[in-house]
Amino acid sequence: xxxxxxxxxxxxxxxxxxxxxxxxxxxxxxxxxxxxxxxxxxxxxxxxxxxxxxxxxxxxxxxxxxxxxxxxxxxxxxxxxxxxxxxxxxxxxxxxxxxxxxxxxxxxxxxxxxxxxxxxxxxxxxxxxxxxxxxxxxxxxxxxxxxxxxxxxxxxxxxxxxxxxxxxxxxxxxxxxxxxxxxxxxxxxxxxxxxxxxxxxxxxxxxxxxxxxxxxxxxxxxxxxxxxxxxxxxxxxxxxxxxxxxxxxxxxxxxxxxxxxxxxxxxxxxxxxxxxxxxxxxxxxxxxxxxxxxxxxxxxxxxxxxxxxxxxxxxxxxxxxxxxxxxxxxxxxxxxxxxxxxxxxxxxxxxxxxxxxxxxxxxxxxxxxxxxxxxxxxxxxxxxxxxxxxxxxxxxxxxxxxxxxxxxxxxxxxxxxxxxxxxxxxxxxxxx
Amino acid sequence: xxxxxxxxxxxxxxxxxxxxxxxxxxxxxxxxxxxxxxxxxxxxxxxxxxxxxxxxxxxxxxxxxxxxxxxxxxxxxxxxxxxxxxxxxxxxxxxxxxxxxxxxxxxxxxxxxxxxxxxxxxxxxxxxxxxxxxxxxxxxxxxxxxxxxxxxxxxxxxxxxxxxxxxxxxxxxxxxxxxxxxxxxxxxxxxxxxxxxxxxxxxxxxxxxxxxxxxxxxxxxxxxxxxxxxxxxxxxxxxxxxxxxxxxxxxxxxxxxxxxxxxxxxxxxxxxxxxxxxxxxxxxxxxxxxxxxxxxxxxxxxxxxxxxxxxxxxxxxxxxxxxxxxxxxxxxxxxxxxxxxxxxxxxxxxxxxxxxxxxxxxxxxxxxxxxxxxxxxxxxxxxxxxxxxxxxxxxxxxxxxxxxxxxxxxxxxxxxxxxxxxxxxxxxxxxxxxxxxxxxxxxxxxxxxxxxxxxxxxxxxxxxxxxxxxxxxxxxxxxxxxxxxxxxxx
Numbered sequence: 001x002x003x004x005x006x007x008x009x010x011x012x013x014x015x016x017x018x019x020x021x022x023x024x025x026x027x028x029x030x031x032x033x034x035x036x037x038x039x040x041x042x043x044x045x046x047x048x049x050x051x052x053x054x055x056x057x058x059x060x061x062x063x064x065x066x067x068x069x070x071x072x073x074x075x076x077x078x079x080x081x082x083x084x085x086x087x088x089x090x091x092x093x094x095x096x097x098x099x100x101x102x103x104x105x106x107x108x109x110x111x112x113x114x115x116x117x118x119x120x121x122x123x124x125x126x127x128x129x130x131x132x133x134x135x136x137x138x139x140x141x142x143x144x145x146x147x148x149x150x151x152x153x154x155x156x157x158x159x160x161x162x163x164x165x166x167x168x169x170x171x172x173x174x175x176x177x178x179x180x181x182x183x184x185x186x187x188x189x190x191x192x193x194x195x196x197x198x199x200x201x202x203x204x205x206x207x208x209x210x211x212x213x214x215x216x217x218x219x220x221x222x223x224x225x226x227x228x229x230x231x232x233x234x235x236x237x238x239x240x241x242x243x244x245x246x247x248x249x250x251x252x253x254x255x256x257x258x259x260x261x262x263x264x265x266x267x268x269x270x271x272x273x274x275x276x277x278x279x280x281x282x283x284x285x286x287x288x289x290x291x292x293x294x295x296x297x298x299x300x301x302x303x304x305x306x307x308x309x310x311x312x313x314x315x316x317x318x319x320x321x322x323x324x325x326x327x328x329x330x331x332x333x334x335x336x337x338x339x340x341x342x343x344x345x346x347x348x349x350x351x352x353x354x355x356x357x358x359x360x361x362x363x364x365x366x367x368x369x370x371x372x373x374x375x376x377x378x379x380x381x382x383x384x385x386x387x388x389x390x391x392x393x394x395x396x397x398x399x400x401x402x403x404x405x406x407x408x409x410x411x412x413x414x415x416x417x418x419x420x421x422x423x424x425x426x427x428x429x430x431x432x
Numbered sequence: 433x434x435x436x437x438x439x440x441x442x443x444x445x446x447x448x449x450x451x452x453x454x455x456x457x458x459x460x461x462x463x464x465x466x467x468x469x470x471x472x473x474x475x476x477x478x479x480x481x482x483x484x485x486x487x488x489x490x491x492x493x494x495x496x497x498x499x500x501x502x503x504x505x506x507x508x509x510x511x512x513x514x515x516x517x518x519x520x521x522x523x524x525x526x527x528x529x530x531x532x533x534x535x536x537x538x539x540x541x542x543x544x545x546x547x548x549x550x551x552x553x554x555x556x557x558x559x560x561x562x563x564x565x566x567x568x569x570x571x572x573x574x575x576x577x578x579x580x581x582x583x584x585x586x587x588x589x590x591x592x593x594x595x596x597x598x599x600x601x602x603x604x605x606x607x608x609x610x611x612x613x614x615x616x617x618x619x620x621x622x623x624x625x626x627x628x629x630x631x632x633x634x635x636x637x638x639x640x641x642x643x644x645x646x647x648x649x650x651x652x653x654x655x656x657x658x659x660x661x662x663x664x665x666x667x668x669x670x671x672x673x674x675x676x677x678x679x680x681x682x683x684x685x686x687x688x689x690x691x692x693x694x695x696x697x698x699x700x701x702x703x704x705x706x707x708x709x710x711x712x713x714x715x716x717x718x719x720x721x722x723x724x725x726x727x728x729x730x731x732x733x734x735x736x737x738x739x740x741x742x743x744x745x746x747x748x749x750x751x752x753x754x755x756x757x758x759x760x761x762x763x764x765x766x767x768x769x770x771x772x773x774x775x776x777x778x779x780x781x782x783x784x785x786x787x788x789x790x791x792x793x794x795x796x797x798x799x800x801x802x803x804x805x806x807x808x809x810x811x812x813x814x815x816x817x818x819x820x821x822x823x824x825x826x827x828x829x830x831x832x833x834x835x836x837x838x839x840x841x842x843x844x845x846x847x848x849x850x851x852x853x854x855x856x857x858x859x860x861x862x863x864x865x866x867x868x869x870x871x872x873x874x875x876x877x878x879x880x881x882x883x884x885x886x887x888x889x890x891x892x893x894x895x896x897x898x899x900x901x902x903x904x905x906x907x908x909x910x911x912x913x914x915x916x917x918x919x920x921x922x
Binding site: 175177178186258260262263264266267277279281282283290292294298300301302303304305306307313314320322323324325326327329339341342344392396397398400 | 633635637638646742744745746747748750751761763765766767771773775779781782783784786787794796797798799800801803815817818819820885886887889
């Protein structure tokens with residue numbers, strides 16, 4: 001099936017795919033999980049554990065992944081889902097209400113747009129886009145087809161973090177002028193892997209999708225695709241995007257005016273293309289008020305900051321917010337604490353797990369995108385911050401961002417990197 | 433000679449009295465007096481010191497840091513402070529009769545308001561410069577031209593260009609110039625750096641400097657003297673008020689000389705003692721105030737005898753409305769030619785510490801990491817491996833490792849200077865003028881990037897930016913007539 005055929009078929013599907021009304025909360029939401037590797041396992045486990053949600057289909061370009069998940073579902077006494085290698089075939093099943101995407105980054109937007117066109121709601125892993133053009137298109141598709149589309153930035157559904165952001169919004173921290181995001185996550189070398197045969201049961205062409213077709217290597221494939229620009233966005237766009245999103249959320253800002261990043265790939269001689277150490281600085285103009293954001297990615301031995309992760313050695317994942325009355329710390333996904341005034345007396349704090357999966361299902365039922373905690377526009381705006389830092393790092397200079405034209409002022413080289421050359425037929429359409 | 437000078441104390445005192453009289457009478461003490469200095473013959477006034485000779489020094493700038501440095505030098509063996517010099521003659525009585533130095537028999541300084549008196553005094557071997565930043569280079573170069581050795585506070589310069597001129601002048605006049613980044617002489621800091629240099633944490637790919645010093649708002653005031661019932665505090669949270677800068681006080685201040693190379697303007701209390709730090713004409717913000725110490729340690733630890741090739745700095749002033757021009761929050765990133773990264777964070781509002789450190793450094797290596805506490809210079813700690821196990825360090829309780837017995841470790845830096853002066857050998861210095869220049873250039877580059885608002889590529893050989901005229905302009909300043917720095921030294 002070529003691209004045109006597909007568009008035609010989805011147009012047909014769309015015409016006949018007016019949103020199904022959920023008459024009662026008890027009616028089953030029919031879910032498909034797409035991408036059944038590491039993160040996909042969490043999706044399968046989450047949806048299969050929820051009442052009135054049924055995993056009716058699984059899709060992966062690697063048959064081994066599918067077999068593993070089918071086995072898992074069956075062992076829990078669940079119905080055997082339909083299985084697909086080609087996501088486009090899955091979309092032809094009108095009985096599927098929503099897709100849950102845990103594929104590599106370079107597929108997120110295209111799969112979301114296709115799902116919207118096919119009349120399905122989408123839960124898409126972060127980052128929802130692989131570049132800034134995709135960020136715009138994913139929003140446009142969600143709007144045009146009036147779909148419920150949530151990015152998997154689960155901290156948005158942590159009651160504790162929602163409380164923290166609310167406190168900042170109401171001025172409890174005074175004027176919050178700076179946020180900091182930390183992604184200090186141990187990443188050992190991935191080494192070099194030679195060109196090798198595509199493993200049996202893998203459709204590498206489908207896996208490659210919009211990216212340029214390259215010879216298969218183990219390092220280009222499962223998980224380590226994160227460290228290749230064709231498919232991933234480095235750790236800033238892997239773990240880091242959670243904390244980028246939290247920082248932007250807490251500051252209450254949308255587009256930056258300036259982005260600068262400096263970093264490098266240290267210690268290792270291996271296949272990784274993305275930097276393993278990266279510090280990004282952002283400036284925002286929030287209705288005439290300047291706000292700052294700094295973000296740091298480190299891949300190796302580093303101390304914790306601001307009490308995040310306690311005394312345990314290892315990763316440091318979190319945020320700090322600095323205000324005129326004190327500072328507030330986000331420790332990982334579901335916990336915050338604060339220190340107020342000159343004496344730094346402990347202020348408010350809370351820990352509460354997220355309800356992100358349930359939040360999506362609730363919005364699927366209510367048909368109100370306002371019910372989503374991480375509606376796709378919020379997700380896409382945060383992705384843009386991540387993309388801009390990567391572009392600044394790659395061109396080696398400060399980017400001056402014009403939110404009106406969605407371009408970097410006076411920087412054709414940077415602007416080229418706002419999108420990619422799509423490999424037909426895997427093209428994110430200019431007109432969704 | 434110093435031994436002759438003993439009998440001349442009274443003359444110095446008379447100088448003081450007459451200067452006061454002149455200032456009180458409203459007679460300007462201007463640059464024209466000093467203009468001749470620039471033409472002074474190289475090496476003039478220098479004498480060859482023996483290993484046991486008393487080193488005679490003068491302190492230029494004696495209010496805050498200058499007062500502290502003066503005390504340190506006064507307590508050194510066989511060092512005599514002959515003259516105290518400050519444009520603010522109101523400071524003279526308390527600094528000359530310093531109660532903390534009442535037991536130091538050799539401390540019987542005179543006071544002069546006019547720097548040229550110091551430069552013309554052939555007894556004086558060395559000058560200590562603790563003026564505002566915008567005077568550092570000019571006073572250093574005038575001192576060198578007058579044949580003096582120089583101990584100059586950090587940052588050694590107010591701009592990159594004049595920092596290079598200091599290096600050239602020190603070479604030309606063949607004198608000893610030490611920059612006051614005293615951690616270079618602190619035994620525990622030296623230990624920590626030695627541990628890093630010897631590969632204690634493997635290959636170091638990144639260093640971080642922290643300047644987390646909360647600074648309350650300095651407020652905003654009109655030009656001119658304080659009114660009759662007015663009090664003035666350095667910041668809104670200061671415990672005590674400053675002396676009223678009323679007409680009577682200002683009659684003993686040579687504000688024109690204080691302004692020096694900076695543009696002529698009326699007196700403003702915030703553009704004077706201490707708060708000059710927060711105005712670009714005189715200071716370099718906290719990145720160039722406390723910052724140079726931690727910039728210096730970061731660069732030292734990284735082993736970089738060069739300028740970075742790239743710099744990016746962003747920040748802002750986020751405090752209540754004030755006359756402050758410099759940012760109170762600033763993140764500056766530097767990249768060296770081999771990709772090594774130096775990060776510097778300046779925060780003047782509420783913030784967390786990092787590993788217990790607020791003013792200090794962190795180093796990141798392949799085998800572990802290290803923190804160095806900059807507050808006292810006696811604590812550092814390494815952590816090794818994935819389990820973050822404690823490696824070598826110092827907890828502040830141990831005796832200094834190199835046998836130093838001096839109670840306050842910063843004296844070692846002064847002693848090191850005096851040793852180099854006696855030997856006439858700049859190579860002995862722990863932080864010579866070139867080291868100081870490399871270090872001072874870091875906050876300067878950060879500030880320039882902050883001010884022009886984007887990342888910059890720096891050509892370290894030429895000491896200019898690559899294709900950025902606007903940024904290049906900030907590598908130097910406009911020098912007011914009579915306060916120029918020579919473009920070359922012949």
